[in-house]
Structure formats: structure tokens, C-alpha cells
Amino acid sequence: MFEDLRDLYQEVIFDHNRNPRNFRVMENANRRVDGFNPLCGDKLTLFLKIDDHVISDASFQGSGCAISTASVSLMTEIVKGKTEEEAETLFKQFHEMTTGKSEEVNLEAVGKLAVLAGVREYPARVKCATLAWHTLDAALKNQQEAVSTE
Amino acid sequence: MINYPIEQIRADFPILGETVRNKPLVYLDNAASCQKPQAVIDSIVHTYSHEYANIHRGVHTLSVKATDRFEAAREKVRGFINAGNAKEIIFVRGATEAINLIAQSYGKSQLCAGDEIVISAMEHHANIVPWQMLCQQIGSVLKVAPMNQKGELIFEEFENLLGEKTKLVAIAHMSNALGTINPVEKIIAAAHAKNIPVLLDGAQAIPHMPVDVQALDCDFYVFSGHKLYGPSGTGVLYGKQALLEAMPPYQGGGDMIRTVTFEKTTYAGLPHKFEAGTPAIAEIIGLGAAIDYVTAIGMDAIAAYEAELLAYATEHAEQIKGMNIVGQAAEKGGILSFTLDHIHPHDIGTMLDSVGVAVRAGHHCAMPVMDFYGVPATARASFAMYNTREEIDILMQGIKSLIEVFG
Numbered sequence: 240m241f242e243d244l245r246d247l248y249q250e251v252i253f254d255h256n257r258n259p260r261n262f263r264v265m266e267n268a269n270r271r272v273d274g275f276n277p278l279c280g281d282k283l284t285l286f287l288k289i290d291d292h293v294i295s296d297a298s299f300q301g302s303g304c305a306i307s308t309a310s311v312s313l314m315t316e317i318v319k320g321k322t323e324e325e326a327e328t329l330f331k332q333f334h335e336m337t338t339g340k341s342e343e344v345n346l347e348a349v350g351k352l353a354v355l356a357g358v359r360e361y362p363a364r365v366k367c368a369t370l371a372w373h374t375l376d377a378a379l380k381n382q383q384e385a386v387s388t389e
Numbered sequence: 390m391i392n393y394p395i396e397q398i399r400a401d402f403p404i405l406g407e408t409v410r411n412k413p414l415v416y417l418d419n420a421a422s423c424q425k426p427q428a429v430i431d432s433i434v435h436t437y438s439h440e441y442a443n444i445h446r447g448v449h450t451l452s453v454k455a456t457d458r459f460e461a462a463r464e465k466v467r468g469f470i471n472a473g474n475a476k477e478i479i480f481v482r483g484a485t486e487a488i489n490l491i492a493q494s495y496g497k498s499q500l501c502a503g504d505e506i507v508i509s510a511m512e513h514h515a516n517i518v519p520w521q522m523l524c525q526q527i528g529s530v531l532k533v534a535p536m537n538q539k540g541e542l543i544f545e546e547f548e549n550l551l552g553e554k555t556k557l558v559a560i561a562h563m564s565n566a567l568g569t570i571n572p573v574e575k576i577i578a579a580a581h582a583k584n585i586p587v588l589l590d591g592a593q594a595i596p597h598m599p600v601d602v603q604a605l606d607c608d609f610y611v612f613s614g615h616k617l618y619g620p621s622g623t624g625v626l627y628g629k630q631a632l633l634e635a636m637p638p639y640q641g642g643g644d645m646i647r648t649v650t651f652e653k654t655t656y657a658g659l660p661h662k663f664e665a666g667t668p669a670i671a672e673i674i675g676l677g678a679a680i681d682y683v684t685a686i687g688m689d690a691i692a693a694y695e696a697e698l699l700a701y702a703t704e705h706a707e708q709i710k711g712m713n714i715v716g717q718a719a720e721k722g723g724i725l726s727f728t729l730d731h732i733h734p735h736d737i738g739t740m741l742d743s744v745g746v747a748v749r750a751g752h753h754c755a756m757p758v759m760d761f762y763g764v765p766a767t768a769r770a771s772f773a774m775y776n777t778r779e780e781i782d783i784l785m786q787g788i789k790s791l792i793e794v795f796g
Contacts, residue, residue, distance in 0.1 A: 240790040243410060244743045248736075253795065279735050279751050280765030302765060304733035305795075364739060 246357035247364070248305065255309035260316050261298040268296075273385040274374030276366055281307045285315075285374045292323050304367050310355055311371035317352065323379050330376050337368050393694045398686065398775050401426040405775060412745030415780045420565050420593060420724055420771035421749055422615045425679075429619060432678035436671035444670055445644055445661075459670055462677030463660070469680045470610060471601040472627050476659040479633070480668050483624035484592035485515040487611035488559070490626060490663060491588055492519035494636040495609075496557070502528030504556040507585075509547070509571070510536045511564040513755040516590045520559065530554075536761070540567035540716035548579050555580075558587045562594035562610075566755040566767070567716025568699075568724030570594070577606055586632065592616055596773065597695055597722050599688040602627050619679035620672035626663070633659050640665040683774070691774045695723040698772045702781045709785065711792055715767050723772035726753075728764055729788065732795045737768040740791045746784050 241248070265271075265286035275282045283301030287294055297315040302308075318326045332348045339359040346353050358368045366388040377386045399405050404424045407414045416424060436458065442451035444459050460475075467475045481487045500506070506520050510533055520531050532555075534547035542560075551558070558580045563570045573589055580587045586608035591600060595612040602610050609632070614623030628636075638645050638656055643666040647655040656662050683691065702725050706712050711730040729737060738750030749769040752759045759766060770784055 240787065241740055241743055241794055244740060247739065248794070256795075279733075280756075280759065281733075281735075282765070302733075304735040306736070308733075361739060364735070367735060 247361055249354045249357070251313075251351070251354040252305055252309040255312040256305035259299075259308050259312040261312065262300065263298045264300055265296060265298045268298075270378040270381065272374050272378040272382065274301075274370050274377075274388075275385055276303070276307070276370050276388045278366065278388070279304065281367065281370055283307070283311055283371065283374065285311070285371070285378055287318075287375075287378050289323065294318050294321055294323065294326060299371075303370070306355070306358060306364055306367040307370050310368045311374075313352055313355070314371045314375060317350065318375065326375065327379055330372050330379075333372050334369060337365055393690060394686070395694075395775070395777060399777075401428065401682075402775055403427060403430070409745045409747070410743055412743075415746040415783050417770040417772065417776065417780070417784060418747045418749050419596075419773035419776075420616075420753075420769065422621065423596060423618050423773050424775070425620070426618055426682050428682050429675045429678045432675045433620060433671050436674050441671060443667055455670055455674075458674045458677075459668075462673050462680075465677040465680045466625055469600075469684065470595075470625075470627060471603050473603060474630055477627055477630050477633065479626040479628070479660045479663045480673055481611075481624045481626050481663075482622050482669070483613040483615070484590060484611045485519075485613075485624075487609075487624055487626035488515055488588070488590065489519045490639045491559075491609055491611075491628075492523045494639045494663075495632065496520075496523040496529070497527060498635070498637050500527060500529050500556045503554060504529045505532050505550075505552070505554045506530070507532045507534060507547070507550050507555055507558045507560075509534045509542050509560050510761060511540060511542070511567055511569055511755070511758055512559075512561055512590070513565050513592075513753065513758075515592075515754070516559055516561060517757070529556075534560075536569075539718050540564065540569045540758075541718045541720075542569070542571055542576075544572065544575060544579075547576070551580060551583050551585060555583065555585050558585055560587070560589060562589045562591045562600075563597070563722045564716070564755075564758075565593045565724070566726055566753040566758045566769070567718065568721040568726065568771075569716060569718035570598075570720040570722055572720070573605060573607070581606065593722065593724075596683070596691075598692045608632055614672070614676040614679065617676070617679055618682060619676035620669065622669040623672045623676045630659065633663070636663075638662055638665070642666055644668075686774065694774060695772055698776055698778070698781065699723045699725070701778050702770065702772070702784070705781065705785045706788075709788060709792070712788060715762055715764070723776075724769060725771070726767045726769045728767055729792060729795075732791065734766040734768040736795070737788075737791065740794070741768075741784070741787045744783065744787045746780075746787055748784070 268286035270287040281303035288296040588609035615621040734750035
């Protein structure tokens, strides 16, 4: 019945929605930022442990739709071990991919995150996918206040 | 089913012939805004094509014609809600503006610090925030009457909130997030017994049931035109004449003026005192056409038909495992707000959209209601006079399939 949605809801997204990775409070985090999408009520708290400019651990808590949950779950997996600079570059690439600012999706750069490229065809859902990443961006910049997608 | 000209009604709404993502449109977001019949569309086109000019000032023929049509629309609204006098019908942009007008004009002039305004736990933001703003401005106090798990007002607790300091009750006739129809006759009787005026927010009720403001004896009644099959940017504030007379103007300029010098301004009488600036002329004339349209079908017939639709939808929803209806008041209008286990409402909204079904997913501008039920949002199917059982079947089929997909 939902054939047209296969680009948006790929199996990987269902998998991460059912079993989000790194879904836990991190006690020894040195970055902690809340992200909030007031339009739909999605909210998450992102925890990072950054040692010597390298993200040694990432985790999250919160509730949201399948797209936003998969996005933050995938993100916590992929940023682990990356430098702050690499993570910031990834944020920009992800943003370009989901908002359709670049014609081609750079598969090599975004890797597994390419499963979220489908949101570009669904403008109402772009914020779901990008909430996690705006929260990451704030955490990297060491902002304390909550991030909102509005 | 009752005898009801559903096919003719559907044919009157051109948008119902549209497709969405290659599927026939099933429009179930009526609580947010309703679609427009050809008669309303024609009315706007006719005004702009043949009879448009600014109103009330011109001595030329077109202005006189437009003024006549505009004032005829006021008379249609008066008749539709059975107000005693057309002076009591103020045109505004929508229910939200009407409530803000009452808060800023009536509230600021009649209430003092410490005075209390009573609302209910099921209000949408438009009947919460204007009162909070007023409270900040003058030091009045907002009291919230609680509801039970079914989404019904707990009447005894509401009544207990009415005291010496209560100066206004402002309550939804029907809840947008839950569908609850409040016992407004009882509410008004209880408030009036203590000389407290009552404002009914009729934004959701007005398209679905007959409303008689004199029989209700409410002091204010507000609604939006766009939910009554009329154009957006139109709305109505009904107020009892004596209350409106005592209220100062809300905005200055244009039609609300009688005389102006740089030293002093005198204000126009009702209803123009509250109608500053050029209104949505063609749109308000279009609202008159919408009232003609629903009146011809009959609000009683519409209410009976929609009650059957809701009963049908509820019966089917209750059979779907994992589907939870939010808002199960005994007195309820055509709104089916729901959650699905482990599936976020936004995913529900996108998935149903892909099969042509438009529902709302979110907090419906009623975040305290969501907090009450401990959910971030709900999906909401809301019915109008043109919806059918077949459309509800498509909705239910879509829900069953998406439960399988998310499994």
C-alpha cells in the first residue's frame, strides 16, 4: 500500500526506529544539548564525550518520529571516533543532502546516512531528519541553550 | 443512513475531485480548515469581477453595491446564529482575533488585578494565550477547569472555580483536539447565576451544529469563516449589545471613526466601532454565500449526518488493535484523534498522505491537552458534511497497513 514511500521509509530507518542505537543517558558526557521541534513535539537530548577534539562517545534520549529517531540513532553511530571538524563537515553535507541544495548526494561522504536522502522530496519532514544534526552542531559549538528547529 | 444529498454536496466542492500523489483526495483535516463549495468560490469571483469597491465611504455606485452586499452578509450571520440585532455582529479575521479583541477591549476595561478568568483544560492556544497576555498586562489570574480521562469537563470542579473574583468564563463550545462538545447550557446557567459573563469559542462547533446565541444566552460567541466552508481571513465576534457598547475600541482607524481632529476622536457606533481598516470585503460576502449554502442543507441534517460518520469511524477504530482513540467524551463532534502504538503521528500523517488521505498530525495548537494525555502529538481525522463512509474505510485500511509496515 505504501510503495511510493520506499524512498522515504527504507528498511534501515524502520530498523533504527525499532532499535535505536546509543539510546542512553551518558553520565560522563562533557557536552549535553536539548533539541526540540515545536511543530511536532519531537525532542531529544544529545550527549557527547569529546576528548582532545575527538568524539569518543555519543548517545541520546528522547522521543520522536521514525525519521528523527533513525536520524539521531545513525548520527550517534557515525560521529563516534570523528574529530569535531570532521563531524562539522558531515553536518554540512547532511544538511545539503536533506535540503536538496546539492544536486547529487555524495554517497561516499555521507555513507549510511544516504538512507535519509528521501526526505528532500517531503518538505514537511526535512526538520525531522535535521533536528539531530542541528543539535550536534550546537553541541560542537558548545552552545548551552536548547536547539529549536523553528 | 439518513436521507442526505451527499452526492450533490460532494459535487458542489470542486477540490474533492482532485488527486493527491495519484490517489483520489480523502480530505479529513476539516477541523483545521474546510474546503469551499462552488457557490462560495463563485461569490468571490463575482464580487471581484463585477461588484468590487471599498465599502461605506464611496458615493459611487460600485461602493454602494459592495456595501450592500457586505451588510447583507452581516444580516446572514445574524440570522444564522439568531442574534437579536445585526449591530451585535462584528467582522474580524477569525476566532483568534475575536478572542484577542475581547481580552484586550473587554478584559482591559472591565477586569482589575486579582480578577479571575476561567477557561478549561481542553482549550486550544487561541483561548489560552490572549488571557495569559491579559493577565500579564493587568495582573488578572487564569483558572483552568480540569477534565477527566475521557476528555469531558469535570463540571463540579468547574462550578467550584466560579467565585467572587471570577469576571469571565471563556470556553470552547467544541474541542478541536478531542471533539468534546461541552455542556454549554449548564456552563452558562452556572456562570450567570453568579453574574459572570460567558464567552463561547465556537470555532469548531459552528460548522457542525445549529447555534442560537439567544437561546444559549451566551454573552460572546466567536467563530472563523474558513471552518464554515467560507473564505479564510473572515471571522465573527458576536457580543450582547450592552457589553459591546461598554467596550472601548480595539484598533483605531478607518471605519471605526466618527470624527477626528488632532485633539479628539469620536468613535462610530456598533458594529463599526470594532471594524478598523478595510475588511476582507469579497471574502465576507463569500462567508454570506457559505451561510446560504449550509442553511439550504440544514444544520440539523449536517449534525445528524456527521454523528453517523463519527459513530461509524469510532466503531471501526475500536476494532483495530494498537489504535487508541484520544478523547472519548459522551457528547462528541466529528473528530477522531488517535495514536498508534509505537508509531509517531508524523509517520502516520506522511504514510496516510501517500494514499491520498489528509489528516492532521501534531499537537493541534492544544499542547496542554497533549501534556494531559502524556503524548507528544496525535493524529486527527476530522469530518465534514462532505465526507463519506467509503472515505473512512480508506482511512482505516491505511491505518491497518501502516501498523503492518511498522510491525
